[in-house]
Amino acid sequence: MTRIDDTFVRLKAEGKKAFVAYLMAGDPDVARSLAVMKGLPAAGVDVIELGLPFTDPMADGPTIQLAGQRALDGHMTLGKTLQMVRDFRAGDATTPIVLMGYYNPIYSRGVDRFLAEACEAGIDGLIIVDLPPEEDEELCIPAQKAGLNFIRLATPTTDDKRLPKVLQNTSGFVYYVSITGITGAAAAQATDVGPEVARIKRSTDLPVIVGFGISTPEAARDVARVADGSVVGSAIVKEIASGKPVSEILAFVATLAAGAHSA
Template identity: 60%
Template sequence: MSRLEATFAALKAEGRSAFVTFITAGDPDHASSLEILKGLPDAGADIIELGMPFTDPAADGPAIDLAAHRALHAGANMKQTLSMVRDFRAGNAGTPIVLMGYFNPVYAYGIDRFVTDAADAGVDGLIIVDLPPEEDEELRLPANKAGIDVIRLATPTSDDARLTTILDGASGFVYYVAVAGVTGGKSATTEDIKAAVDRIKAQTDLPVAVGFGIRTPEQAGSVASVADAAVVGSAIVQTIASGLDESGKATAGMVKDVLDFTRHLAEGVRTAKQEKGCC
């Protein structure tokens, strides 16, 4: 059983959904980013999405776009991102890590080399937002062979026919993008999210994680009450940005503030289903 499968199975047995956090690798610098990454599980993260910095993150809003540029300015690259995963794994063997980003950095690194190095580092899954199902075999097949899930994205515009294509070959979980647009935008209603999750689950046994537009513990809890996981990215990344000084350097309390905020969000997820009397 993979780390992702084990995590979702354990949480299902507890009667709750997963809390998935996102940060950009190397934001605002390697040391601070690694400290946040290592602290996320104790702050309540069940699964961690680690962004691979890229110069043109077209699906991301201003917060994550700026985070990617801060990381790149500080010297982040794919080698450093994978090094962060290895350093994390030295102290944490259980929390799944999913690399999220765009195909260009993977292609530039070399697909075979990337898959080998990612598996060796302890990566559990990949979300490549600009690689459609029809074109992902060159990455998905070697990744799956190495034990890495390739997680597919569904959106509000994915009709049933498109869902069939999205789910064919998907593994790990399905990431449902709750709103049309970029990360950090408006939020969808709980009713709309539930309807979408139910429609996806009618076609797959994979867990469904929901992201985009979740900023508060209350919103995270609402999503967690109808989905298998709630994903928070931009709000955490904005907390990192708020902890920088005028020169863009991390202040003394930045890491603690980020982890405290993450812990606050996690509480919303952890109590959601219990409050609704599901367990």
């Protein structure tokens, strides 16, 4: 049982849906990024997705691309991202952290070294968007053996023939991408998402969390009603980019969390 597993067991017992928040590590700098991250649990965030900056983020829209570029311009690295997690863990031993990003930085560091450091730092799961199930031996299976959840993305184009392969070695939760395309590109519609979530849940006992295209408390609520929770990324990243005080950013996050939890 990881922190992710424990969190979903608790939420189910409480009759609540999950709220997952994404932020880019080191955007616009480590101090501000860490200050936001430390405030997320008190704002109602159940799981933190921490973006790993990368030069070629193919699944991300302009908002998250720019966040990654700001972080890279500030000399953010995988090593500094892991240190951010350690600094967070110094004050929070329970909130799950999922590292979300691309395989290249991990490959460059070396899988064995990365997994040892990730576990030591306090990461609970990985979402690596450019590693398909056909490459599970590369990172997914070693990560699971190391005690990390490996969370897979399902999309509107994941048909019934493909779905079993996607679910094969997935753990923690399934991340359903509500729209075709990149992050922040369109609004998620609960009426479209509901049948797809139900279809996935017929094939797995894992929670199904929905992300992409959710930017308001109402959308977080509506999507959480038809899933096990909702994810907000681009809308939070925009707040960070605006230069607003951390307290205002966290107040915005709290409204999103309240929306999801009211489902």
